[in-house]
Amino acid sequence: MDSVPSPEPATAPVAEPRPEPDAAAAPATGPQAGPGTVRYLPSTGQTLMKLVVTGPFGVGKTTLIRTLSEIPTLHTEEVMTSSSAGLDDLRGLPEKSTTTVAVDFGRLTVPGDLVLYLFGTPGQERFFPLWQDIARGALGALVMADTRRLADSFPVMDMVEEQGLPYAVAVNRFPGAPAHSDEVLRKHLDLAPETPLVQCDARNRRDSIGTLIALAEYVLTRLPQDAP
Amino acid sequence: MTPGRPGTSGAATTPEPGTPGGRGRRLVPAYLATGGRERPRGTADFDRLTVLVSTDQQPPEMDFGPEHRRLWTLLRPGALTVVECAAHLGLPVSATVFLAADLVGGGHLLARSPVPKAEAIDRTLIERLLVGLRALP
Numbered sequence: 180m181d182s183v184p185s186p187e188p189a190t191a192p193v194a195e196p197r198p199e200p201d202a203a204a205a206p207a208t209g210p211q212a213g214p215g216t217v218r219y220l221p222s223t224g225q226t227l228m229k230l231v232v233t234g235p236f237g238v239g240k241t242t243l244i245r246t247l248s249e250i251p252t253l254h255t256e257e258v259m260t261s262s263s264a265g266l267d268d269l270r271g272l273p274e275k276s277t278t279t280v281a282v283d284f285g286r287l288t289v290p291g292d293l294v295l296y297l298f299g300t301p302g303q304e305r306f307f308p309l310w311q312d313i314a315r316g317a318l319g320a321l322v323m324a325d326t327r328r329l330a331d332s333f334p335v336m337d338m339v340e341e342q343g344l345p346y347a348v349a350v351n352r353f354p355g356a357p358a359h360s361d362e363v364l365r366k367h368l369d370l371a372p373e374t375p376l377v378q379c380d381a382r383n384r385r386d387s388i389g390t391l392i393a394l395a396e397y398v399l400t401r402l403p404q405d406a407p
Numbered sequence: 408m409t410p411g412r413p414g415t416s417g418a419a420t421t422p423e424p425g426t427p428g429g430r431g432r433r434l435v436p437a438y439l440a441t442g443g444r445e446r447p448r449g450t451a452d453f454d455r456l457t458v459l460v461s462t463d464q465q466p467p468e469m470d471f472g473p474e475h476r477r478l479w480t481l482l483r484p485g486a487l488t489v490v491e492c493a494a495h496l497g498l499p500v501s502a503t504v505f506l507a508a509d510l511v512g513g514g515h516l517l518a519r520s521p522v523p524k525a526e527a528i529d530r531t532l533i534e535r536l537l538v539g540l541r542a543l544p
Contacts, residue, residue: 216495217481217484217485217487217491217495219484219485219486219487220458220485220486220487220488222486223458223460223486223519226521226532227456227458227488227521228456228521228528228532228536229455229456229521253490253491253494253495254494255490255493255494255498255499255500256497256499257499257500258499258501284490284494286491289536289539289540289543290538290539290542290543291535291536291538291539291542293535293536293539295536296455296456296488296490298455313455315454316454316456316521318528318533318536388540388543391540392537392540392541395533395536395537395540396537398528398533399530399533399534399537402528402529402530402533403530404530
């Protein structure tokens, strides 16, 4: 299945200007720290919000983020330990098993002094603590799915539901993948009637903005009518 | 006296490894350079989206390590979120939070919460977001 060309080639991140793991040993004037490559926030008076883009490996999370982001997508190396993945337990003690996970993210300035950060988080259950940490305070999640392996998105939807985060499903239309009607997809994904489903091409900007609008509209329906 | 709690009296109390005066050996990556503290004061207030900006007070070399100064230098030209600083410095978010908390404590950085407290996620905010998203080119 993975031999089918996908919009999220596994090699793509290599071409990006990634911070080197040994950056700590490099002089502070290294290319990744140079002012020329850093896109600073235009003002400090904006409201910053975050969304989580999640889904199985290779489903197009990074592609969607790259399509929407005004900055070249960045990534952080997040360290997880087997016992805990909180902010206080990242000292890498050798008796704990540690995993490093790359988390891609991008930034989208929205008219009205809003800045939306999009975090691509791995959908695997073993990353749940990291997932929870990133999703805290997020407006909602986009769960991405591939029509050739819809079931791979089930555990991801379970994780998002467990977190209590409102989500919309974005089905990424891969070239050559079978097309289905929304009704068929909803049935196969076993979606609740109110959960939005959007079909998109994650490489297309209008499509990708459409997934954000669908999610934001849904988030709005879940908020109480009157401010407390 | 609470008999159930061992080690509450007497000099035989074993200090926790890593606490000042503790004898436990810690294997701290050099870049963390958090001075042996479990958690710098105030790190709980930091989020990935906390906005950081440098002040004019350069962190003195005698008090801060090279990583602190890299973070301060990165932020000289403008503001960035914690997570963007982490990505540009090639450090985990947690380590970046440690450094930022130290520098904020010393008056070398200013930090601002992503969403003002009074402006929690509410209908007004989402409506603003929707209007903005629909207006995107």
